[in-house]
Amino acid sequence: xxxxxxxxxxxxxxxxxxxxxxxxxxxxxxxxxxxxxxxxxxxxxxxxxxxxxxxxxxxxxxxxxxxxxxxxxxxxxxxxxxxxxxxxxxxxxxxxxxxxxxxxxxxxxxxxxxxxxxxxxxxxxxxxxxxxxxxxxxxxxxxxxxxxxxxxxxxxxxxxxxxxxxxxxxxxxxxxxxxxxxxxxxxxxxxxxxxxxxxxxxxxxxxxxxxxxxxxxxxxxxxxxxxxxxxxxxx
Amino acid sequence: xxxxxxxxxxxxxxxxxxxxxxxxxxxxxxxxxxxxxxxxxxxxxxxxxxxxxxxxxxxxxxxxxxxxxxxxxxxxxxxxxxxxxxxxxxxxxxxxxxxxxxxxxxxxxxxxxxxxxxxxxxxxxxxxxxxxxxxxxxxxxxxxxxxxxxxxxxxxxxxxxxxxxxxxxxxxxxxxxxxxxxxxxxxxxxxxxxxxxxxxxxxxxxxxxxxxxxxxxxxxxxxxxxxxxxxxxxx
Amino acid sequence: xxxxxxxxxxxxxxxxxxxxxxxxxxxxxxxxxxxxxxxxxxxxxxxxxxxxxxxxxxxxxxxxxxxxxxxxxxxxxxxxxxxxxxxxxxxxxxxxxxxxxxxxxxxxxxxxxxxxxxxxxxxxxxxxxxxxxxxxxxxxxxxxxxxxxxxxxxxxxxxxxxxxxxxxxxxxxxxxxxxxxxxxxxxxxxxxxxxxxxxxxxxxxxxxxxxxxxxxxxxxxxxxxxxxxxxxxxx
Amino acid sequence: xxxxxxxxxxxxxxxxxxxxxxxxxxxxxxxxxxxxxxxxxxxxxxxxxxxxxxxxxxxxxxxxxxxxxxxxxxxxxxxxxxxxxxxxxxxxxxxxxxxxxxxxxxxxxxxxxxxxxxxxxxxxxxxxxxxxxxxxxxxxxxxxxxxxxxxxxxxxxxxxxxxxxxxxxxxxxxxxxxxxxxxxxxxxxxxxxxxxxxxxxxxxxxxxxxxxxxxxxxxxxxxxxxxxxxxxxxx
DNA sequence: TATGAATGAGGGTTCATTCAT
DNA sequence: CATGAATGAACCCTCATTCAT
Numbered sequence: 005x006x007x008x009x010x011x012x013x014x015x016x017x018x019x020x021x022x023x024x025x026x027x028x029x030x031x032x033x034x035x036x037x038x039x040x041x042x043x044x045x046x047x048x049x050x051x052x053x054x055x056x057x058x059x060x061x062x063x064x065x066x067x068x069x070x071x072x073x074x075x076x077x078x079x080x081x082x083x084x085x086x087x088x089x090x091x092x093x094x095x096x097x098x099x100x101x102x103x104x105x106x107x108x109x110x111x112x113x114x115x116x117x118x119x120x121x122x123x124x125x126x127x128x129x130x131x132x133x134x135x136x137x138x139x140x141x142x143x144x145x146x147x148x149x150x151x152x153x154x155x156x157x158x159x160x161x162x163x164x165x166x167x168x169x170x171x172x173x174x175x176x177x178x179x180x181x182x183x184x185x186x187x188x189x190x191x192x193x194x195x196x197x198x199x200x201x202x203x204x205x206x207x208x209x210x211x212x213x214x215x216x217x218x219x220x221x222x223x224x225x226x227x228x229x230x231x232x233x234x235x236x237x238x239x
Numbered sequence: 240x241x242x243x244x245x246x247x248x249x250x251x252x253x254x255x256x257x258x259x260x261x262x263x264x265x266x267x268x269x270x271x272x273x274x275x276x277x278x279x280x281x282x283x284x285x286x287x288x289x290x291x292x293x294x295x296x297x298x299x300x301x302x303x304x305x306x307x308x309x310x311x312x313x314x315x316x317x318x319x320x321x322x323x324x325x326x327x328x329x330x331x332x333x334x335x336x337x338x339x340x341x342x343x344x345x346x347x348x349x350x351x352x353x354x355x356x357x358x359x360x361x362x363x364x365x366x367x368x369x370x371x372x373x374x375x376x377x378x379x380x381x382x383x384x385x386x387x388x389x390x391x392x393x394x395x396x397x398x399x400x401x402x403x404x405x406x407x408x409x410x411x412x413x414x415x416x417x418x419x420x421x422x423x424x425x426x427x428x429x430x431x432x433x434x435x436x437x438x439x440x441x442x443x444x445x446x447x448x449x450x451x452x453x454x455x456x457x458x459x460x461x462x463x464x465x466x467x468x469x470x471x472x473x474x
Numbered sequence: 475x476x477x478x479x480x481x482x483x484x485x486x487x488x489x490x491x492x493x494x495x496x497x498x499x500x501x502x503x504x505x506x507x508x509x510x511x512x513x514x515x516x517x518x519x520x521x522x523x524x525x526x527x528x529x530x531x532x533x534x535x536x537x538x539x540x541x542x543x544x545x546x547x548x549x550x551x552x553x554x555x556x557x558x559x560x561x562x563x564x565x566x567x568x569x570x571x572x573x574x575x576x577x578x579x580x581x582x583x584x585x586x587x588x589x590x591x592x593x594x595x596x597x598x599x600x601x602x603x604x605x606x607x608x609x610x611x612x613x614x615x616x617x618x619x620x621x622x623x624x625x626x627x628x629x630x631x632x633x634x635x636x637x638x639x640x641x642x643x644x645x646x647x648x649x650x651x652x653x654x655x656x657x658x659x660x661x662x663x664x665x666x667x668x669x670x671x672x673x674x675x676x677x678x679x680x681x682x683x684x685x686x687x688x689x690x691x692x693x694x695x696x697x698x699x700x701x702x703x704x705x706x707x708x709x
Numbered sequence: 710x711x712x713x714x715x716x717x718x719x720x721x722x723x724x725x726x727x728x729x730x731x732x733x734x735x736x737x738x739x740x741x742x743x744x745x746x747x748x749x750x751x752x753x754x755x756x757x758x759x760x761x762x763x764x765x766x767x768x769x770x771x772x773x774x775x776x777x778x779x780x781x782x783x784x785x786x787x788x789x790x791x792x793x794x795x796x797x798x799x800x801x802x803x804x805x806x807x808x809x810x811x812x813x814x815x816x817x818x819x820x821x822x823x824x825x826x827x828x829x830x831x832x833x834x835x836x837x838x839x840x841x842x843x844x845x846x847x848x849x850x851x852x853x854x855x856x857x858x859x860x861x862x863x864x865x866x867x868x869x870x871x872x873x874x875x876x877x878x879x880x881x882x883x884x885x886x887x888x889x890x891x892x893x894x895x896x897x898x899x900x901x902x903x904x905x906x907x908x909x910x911x912x913x914x915x916x917x918x919x920x921x922x923x924x925x926x927x928x929x930x931x932x933x934x935x936x937x938x939x940x941x942x943x944x
Numbered sequence: 945t946a947t948g949a950a951t952g953a954g955g956g957t958t959c960a961t962t963c964a965t
Numbered sequence: 966c967a968t969g970a971a972t973g974a975a976c977c978c979t980c981a982t983t984c985a986t
Binding site for chain 1: 396405412
Binding site for chain 4: 506507509510587590591592594595601605631632633635636637638639640642643644645646647648650651653654664667668670671672674675676677679689690693
């Protein structure tokens with residue numbers, strides 16, 4: 005027990021160090037990108053010596069990989085927790101968009117740029133990690149798109165991937181613009197507008213319009229006949 | 240004349256070197272990104288000594304800026320040359336998408352990643368160059384979107400920028416996917432599909448469609464009640 | 475205590491490195507001048523790798539500045555410690571001259587050349603440091619000159635600065651000559667001679683001569699009268 | 710004759726190039742010092758290509774040597790032309806001082822710093838050239854000092870070199886001060902004052918003054934004894 | 945002769961990483 | 966375990982100098 009008591013705090017302390025290092029590293033990688041981030045700065049931000057970074061992580065690359073993994077884990081977990089509570093494809097897409105915009109803005113877009121732009125310069129190891137993480141992160145959306153397509157709520161003449169790219173790609177550019185302009189976008193409004201645009205894109209085109217038009221004509225016809233057959237009822 | 244003959248080849252040679260250096264630099268920057276690209280490698284690819292690079296360009300950053308400017312210049316010029324010959328907003332958007340996809344695939348996505356992901360880490364100088372170049376490149380699309388919106392061909396309840404982000408963002412993710420998958424997408428099909436998606440998104444969201452949907456629901460409700468009130472009619 | 479024992483050697487070692495680096499740097503800067511001195515050579519002389527130089531000093535310039543500061547500090551401290559014990563302006567000037575000659579010869583004139591000749595080529599930062607250090611170093615002499623001038627011991631028709639320039643300038647050229655000739659001057663003799671020369675230059679001209687002349691006349695008169703009053707004594 | 714006609718202009722043109730290059734080189738070496746001066750800048754100032762510099766001079770060092778030689782030649786020639794017309798050692802020293810101050814100020818002190826401070830960093834070749842040139846430049850002063858010493862007009866208990874160092878050294882520091890202060894000194898006044906100081910230093914330390922001082926001491930001694938021998942007189 | 949062009953040699957500086965304490 | 970200390974390996978950039986034209 006005394007051994008446990010001694011070990012447990014150590015583990016806890018150790019865990020604390022790791023957490024703190026990851027926090028600092030995410031900060032630095034976000035701000036400067038992978039290449040420009042220095043282990044020295046990360047150590048400083050974490051309040052430890054540079055050597056300590058290497059006590060807990062094999063190297064700069066491994067640290068970065070962990071940072072990215074953790075980040076994806078966080079945002080994926082959040083999504084996975086919230087999505088089941090939402091009813092209807094429209095609500096889900098709306099949530100995904102809003103959630104993504106808020107998340108990326110909160111991180112100053114840095115993580116996003118890290119993942120998208122610099123992943124390739126670090127090495128294939130990182131690339132595969134990113135691919136896998138991204139798959140999980142987009143899974144909730146993909147799943148509900150797939151379901152909705154089966155239900156005929158989204159068009160069936162498009163690959164799901166294309167719809168996903170449409171959704172996430174749009175947001176990325178919106179955020180990129182906001183970085184360039186140095187001003188934060190109106191998230192609520194942007195999310196609504198994007199949702200509307202995306203909705204128009206992925207819902208079956210015309211099909212419903214035509215069906216409805218036909219339906220309207222039938223109903224009108226029916227009504228007309230009804231009224232002619234029994235005019236006394238309405239008087 | 241003999242003077243010209245002596246001078247001309249020099250100029251030509253010099254110009255050749257610059258061209259060759261820019262070609263090599265674009266290659267290297269594309270492959271490795273800005274930070275990982277080395278002047279040594281660029282020189283090697285261009286078949287000259289490292290010092291020669293600095294004879295023609297003030298430094299690595301200036302060289303990179305020129306590479307980006309030239310790249311944008313090329314693809315912008317092409318767009319500007321072709322766009323006027325196209326009739327109708329749909330044709331133009333279709334062309335922009337196809338052209339962009341082809342261009343980026345040809346460059347192995349490297350230039351795109353360079354421009355989007357690393358601009359921020361190099362310095363504000365590069366950022367402003369990119370911003371300006373990007374503005375020119377997207378201008379043809381923006382112009383025709385603006386015109387179309389006036390004509391009522393695209394919806395008026397969305398900022399043009401959002402539509403632009405939708406278009407270019409989608410493509411970027413499509414390309415990013417293709418990089419990740421290590422396989423080239425079917426450009427023609429993808430372009431068509433993307434165009435269709437985008438078209439659905441940006442065209443006016445059929446006011447009548449919504450009205451009809453509401454109408455149908457009311458009618459159905461009414462019919463239901465009618466049928467319940469007078470079951471004898473159906474028999 | 476065990477913590478102290480562990481930490482103390484580290485500090486001591488670190489301090490030792492700095493001292494050693496400064497020693498090596500002074501050597502190299504003295505020998506080659508600022509521009510020709512290389513951090514590689516300094517590192518080699520200090521017995522460390524080149525990178526270590528940059529662990530302790532921000533750069534070549536900062537290292538050089540520290541070298542100059544330290545050098546001035548040493549020679550200034552020595553002066554300031556000895557001067558108060560000397561009585562009389564003549565003794566003080568004599569000491570300053572001797573001290574300066576010995577100091578500069580010991581350093582092989584290199585530091586002097588560094589300070590005088592190359593300060594301007596390194597940048598304004600170094601220049602201002604040198605100016606300030608030089609002010610302190612020459613202050614003891616300036617102070618005693620000022621005091622002596624008030625007391626009428628040095629001429630009042632000359633700016634103090636001019637006298638200072640006379641003193642230090644002479645020595646510099648003497649040393650420069652010795653460098654050129656590749657042989658060490660007889661310091662004692664040179665110091666004495668210089669002191670004599672300088673003394674003649676800065677003491678009030680004529681004043682004493684006139685006073686003495688007047689004194690002589692009075693005495694002669696007195697003697698004459700005495701002799702006349704008691705002629706028998708001399709016979 | 711036609712050959713001559715063709716050659717002569719060529720020689721003249723060639724000479725012009727050399728002159729222009731030397732002028733530009735003196736300018737650049739003066740401003741930046743030897744190490745910081747670049748052949749590129751010299752070529753630009755001379756209005757020729759960099760390669761041309763090497764057509765006329767074996768290299769940077771040789772060019773610098775020539776610049777220094779020429780500079781010394783100019784100022785030496787001027788001195789040698791003027792000195793014979795001056796009567797008296799005082800007038801000559803006065804002229805030398807004034808001339809030197811004016812010359813060095815005109816060159817912005819750059820040549821002086823080049824010669825004094827950086828000569829050593831260029832190589833022994835330059836050092837010997839400087840030594841020789843300096844010898845010639847100071848010869849007129851040395852000659853007249855030697856003559857004056859024979860005539861008893863300057864003190865005979867000091868080496869001539871020391872007097873020379875006193876004279877030139879003082880001026881150098883005066884000029885160095887003016888550089889540091891960023892303001893031009895009042896040349897006329899400074900020259901007069903320096904001359905006066907130097908004159909006091911090098912003229913025989915009044916033989917009569919010393920004799921008188923000795924005499925006074927004797928007399929005082931004598932008076933003291935007299936007073937002691939005949940105390941009754943004073944009571 | 946004059947030069948455009950090219951470069952070898954080297955310099956200062958950075959930084960991830962290692963290791964003894 | 967934490968770290969002070971040290972460094973190897975690069976990298977960007979400069980510049981005097983050469984040479985074919």
